[in-house]
Amino acid sequence: MRKLNLKNKILLFIFVTIILLIIISMAYAMIKTGGNAKEVYSVNSNDVFYDENYQLLDTSLGGTIRKNWNGNFTFVNGNNESYSIGEDFVIYNKLNNKLFIFGNNYQVFSTLDVTENKSNFIENTLNSPAFFKLSDRKYLIIANEISSSDKTIIAKNYLEVDIDTNGNASLLNDSIILKTINPMVLTFANYSFDVAKEILTTPDNEVDLKTIGGSTNKYIERLIPEPKKVLDDEKLSESYNALVNDFSHYATNNVIEVGKISSNTSVVTTPSNNGKSADNKTPLTKRVSLRGSISYSTYIDISYYVIDPENKYQAVYLLVTGEIDGTNQTKKYLLDKYQTTYRISGLSPKSEYSIVLGYIEVVTDSDDNKKLYDNIEDSIISRTTKESLELTIDKIGVGGYVYFTFKMHEGYYLSKGFIAISSNNVYYDQVEINIDSAKTENGFKGKIKMPLSQNYKLYLKDAKYNDRDVSIDLYQKFSV
Numbered sequence: 014m015r016k017l018n019l020k021n022k023i024l025l026f027i028f029v030t031i032i033l034l035i036i037i038s039m040a041y042a043m044i045k046t047g048g049n050a051k052e053v054y055s056v057n058s059n060d061v062f063y064d065e066n067y068q069l070l071d072t073s074l075g076g077t078i079r080k081n082w083n084g085n086f087t088f089v090n091g092n093n094e095s096y097s098i099g100e101d102f103v104i105y106n107k108l109n110n111k112l113f114i115f116g117n118n119y120q121v122f123s124t125l126d127v128t129e130n131k132s133n134f135i136e137n138t139l140n141s142p143a144f145f146k147l148s149d150r151k152y153l154i155i156a157n158e159i160s161s162s163d164k165t166i167i168a169k170n171y172l173e174v175d176i177d178t179n180g181n182a183s184l185l186n187d188s189i190i191l192k193t194i195n196p197m198v199l200t201f202a203n204y205s206f207d208v209a210k211e212i213l214t215t216p217d218n219e220v221d222l223k224t225i226g227g228s229t230n231k232y233i234e235r236l237i238p239e240p241k242k243v244l245d246d247e248k249l250s251e252s253y254n255a256l257v258n259d260f261s262h263y264a265t266n267n268v269i270e271v272g273k274i275s276s277n278t279s280v281v282t283t284p285s286n287n288g289k290s291a292d293n294k295t296p297l298t299k300r301v302s303l304r305g306s307i308s309y310s311t312y313i314d315i316s317y318y319v320i321d322p323e324n325k326y327q328a329v330y331l332l333v334t335g336e337i338d339g340t341n342q343t344k345k346y347l348l349d350k351y352q353t354t355y356r357i358s359g360l361s362p363k364s365e366y367s368i369v370l371g372y373i374e375v376v377t378d379s380d381d382n383k384k385l386y387d388n389i390e391d392s393i394i395s396r397t398t399k400e401s402l403e404l405t406i407d408k409i410g411v412g413g414y415v416y417f418t419f420k421m422h423e424g425y426y427l428s429k430g431f432i433a434i435s436s437n438n439v440y441y442d443q444v445e446i447n448i449d450s451a452k453t454e455n456g457f458k459g460k461i462k463m464p465l466s467q468n469y470k471l472y473l474k475d476a477k478y479n480d481r482d483v484s485i486d487l488y489q490k491f492s493v
Contacts, residue, residue, distance in 0.1 A: 054078040054134070056088065059108040061187040064088070065099040067175075069190070073403055078115075080133060086115060092490060101147040103173055105187045112137040112155065112171055119146040119225050123203065125218040127225055139170055142202035144213060146225050150176040156201035165304045165316050165353055166191065166199075174199070180209030180232030184305070191316075193305040194393050196234070210234070301329055303370040303391035304353075310362040310398050310425040317370060319350040326350060327385065328373045333357055335366035339481050362400045362425065368393050401425040403456070404432070406471060406489050413463045415491075417471060419446055420456035427451070427483075430476035432459060436466035443474055468492050 056076045063069055074091025078098070081087055088096045101116030114135040120128045121144045137143065143155040152174040159168040166184065173185040184191040196209035205214045209232045211222040223230060304316040319329055329350055334343040338359040348355055360366065370391040375383050401422035408416045419432055426448070433443035441464045451457040463469060472488035 054113075056090075056104075057106075059106050060104050061107060062088075062098065062102055062104040063185055063190075064096045065102075067183060067185060067190060069398060070096055070098075073405065092488075101151065103147075103153055103171070105171060107187060110139055110170070112139055114145065114147070114153065116147060118148070118153075120144070121146065121213060121220065121222070121225070123215055125213070125215065125220045127220075142204065144204060144206075146222055147173075149227065149229055150178070150211070152176075152206070152222070154199065154201055154204075154206065156204075159199055159201040161304075162198040162200060162205075163304075163318065165318060166193075166197075172199070174206075174208060176208060176211065176230060178229055178231045180230065182208045189307050190398070191305045191307050192393060192395060194391055195302055195304065196232075197304075299323065299325055301326060301370065301372050301390050303368070303393060306368065306393055306395040308395050308397050310401050311360050312356050312358045312424070313360060313366065313368070313395050313397065315355045315357060315368065316353060317348065317355065318353050319348070321350055325375045326372045327375060330371055330373075331355065331357070332369040332371060333366055334369075336361040336364050339479075360397050362397050365394060365396045368395055400485055400487070402427075402473070402485065402487050404471065404473065404487050404489055406491055407458070409463075409491075409493060410460065413465075414460045415463055415469070415471060416458070416460045417489075418456045418458050419451050419473075421448075421451045425478070428477045428480050431474045432461065433472055433474040434461050434463060435470045435472070436464050436468060438470075439464075463493070466493075 054077065056072050056078060058073050058075060060072045061069070062072075070088060071090060076088055076090040078086055078088050084100050086098045086100070086102065088098050090096075099116075101114075101118065103115070104113040105111075106113070114137065115133060117132070118130050118135075120130060122128070123142075137155060139155055141155075142157075143153075145153040145155075147153055154172045154174065155170070157169065159172045160166060168184070168186050168189060171186050173183075175183045175185070177183075180196060182193050182197070184193065193208075196207075199206040199208060203215050206212075207214075209230075211228060211230055213220050213222055222228070299322065300318075300320045302318055304318065306316070307314040315331065317329075319326060329348045331346040331348060332343055333346065335341065337344050337357075339361070346355065346357065357366075357368070369389055371387065371389045374386045374388065376386040377383055401424050403418075403420040403422070405418050406415060407418055410416055415434065417432060421427060427446070428448065430446045430448075431443040432446060434441050442461055444459045444461050446459075447457045461471070468490070469492070470488055470490050473485055476483050476485050
């Protein structure tokens with residue numbers, strides 16, 4: 014028999030040691046995460062929460078949440094589909110108005126004292142205001158009302174705030190999914206939360222939240238210089254005339270004086286102040302800003318504001334790029350300067366859209382001639398949510414029938430569709446959906462004959478939205 018030399022013995026010892034360490038580590042992880050019954054949590058249809066990509070999860074069939082060996086949580090729904098929900102997240106139960114906080118976190122009290130919670134599960138009844146730092150750049154606010162300082166954003170009960178490294182924030186609760194692109198301050202109870210700076214204040218105290226557990230926030234407050242106004246008369250004339258053609262209600266509402274223009278001509282006149290000269294008038298502050306967006310399945314609500322006391326903005330508009338009315342395009346929408354929200358309709362579920370805010374402004378040159386300046390101010394990327402449809406199996410009846418309920422929720426109504434049944438990937442039969450019934454609270458209730466088999470799939474087939482074919486992966490699998 015061949016004997017091992019010293020070098021081979023050392024290598025063998027190192028190899029065996031590594032294998033043992035791996036086995037011990039895996040065993041320890043399994044004990045920590047799988048051996049404790051409290052690491053598995055039941056989910057019901059009243060629970061509202063999001064996955065790690067801010068997609069609202071379907072809890073209509075219930076499911077379970079389990080903590081994995083790497084510290085992340087996974088949600089497995091009633092169809093045995095798995096979704097990663099990260100190391101820390103929040104569940105809101107609509108029935109009992111309770112909040113469940115998962116993962117280690119820090120609670121910051123009104124005195125600005127801090128308590129570290131090394132627990133995977135905290136239950137909160139929402140009876141009093143509270144503030145938590147869930148992880149790096151991620152926070153939870155609990156209060157009856159939470160609002161931005163300008164009141165363009167108002168949330169009830171709770172709000173998750175997830176800040177990117179540039180200071181922009183995603184805001185989530187059971188009713189809104191909002192992404193902001195400008196610094197903001199959230200107020201609640203006697204607290205004030207400067208989101209971009211990560212500073213929490215009360216009337217008597219202030220704390221830099223970045224010092225609690227650290228932060229990777231790279232936001233730097235800076236003043237943005239007024240852009241140099243480079244005028245392209247011909248291009249601006251075409252742009253302005255197009256806006257006037259598309260949105261003539263600006264003129265009919267007497268908001269501004271508009272008319273077709275040509276290059277090198279004055280385009281807008283402002284009130285003369287009863288004939289008095291305004292040469293020495295101090296310029297008033299003006300501003301246009303895109304505050305954020307709330308996404309639904311077929312539309313996105315945009316929040317914006319316009320400050321224009323001298324009526325220098327001749328048009329404020331959105332440019333939206335994506336699938337609109339079934340076609341990939343860029344579409345222009347004129348905004349009302351005296352409103353703060355606008356709904357972009359005709360969008361497709363689970364689709365990404367580029368939304369740009371721009372304006373056309375009157376600029377006075379050195380010769381006191383008024384010309385137009387077209388400028389892009391803000392931009393945001395927003396994604397619509399999945400279709401608001403629900404398919405449930407009610408019972409398996411006598412005679413080999415499966416009874417089901419199909420519902421369509423506000424925001425996404427099909428114009429036609431069928432509920433079909435298959436077995437082993439072979440189509441068997443289908444029932445046409447009563448669209449009017451499916452829109453009601455009780456939904457469309459039907460039954461369909463099952464083939465002789467053991468494993469079945471009940472699914473949505475040949476769906477149409479606005480009389481256009483749409484592909485929707487909605488189904489229920491079951492066995493008999």
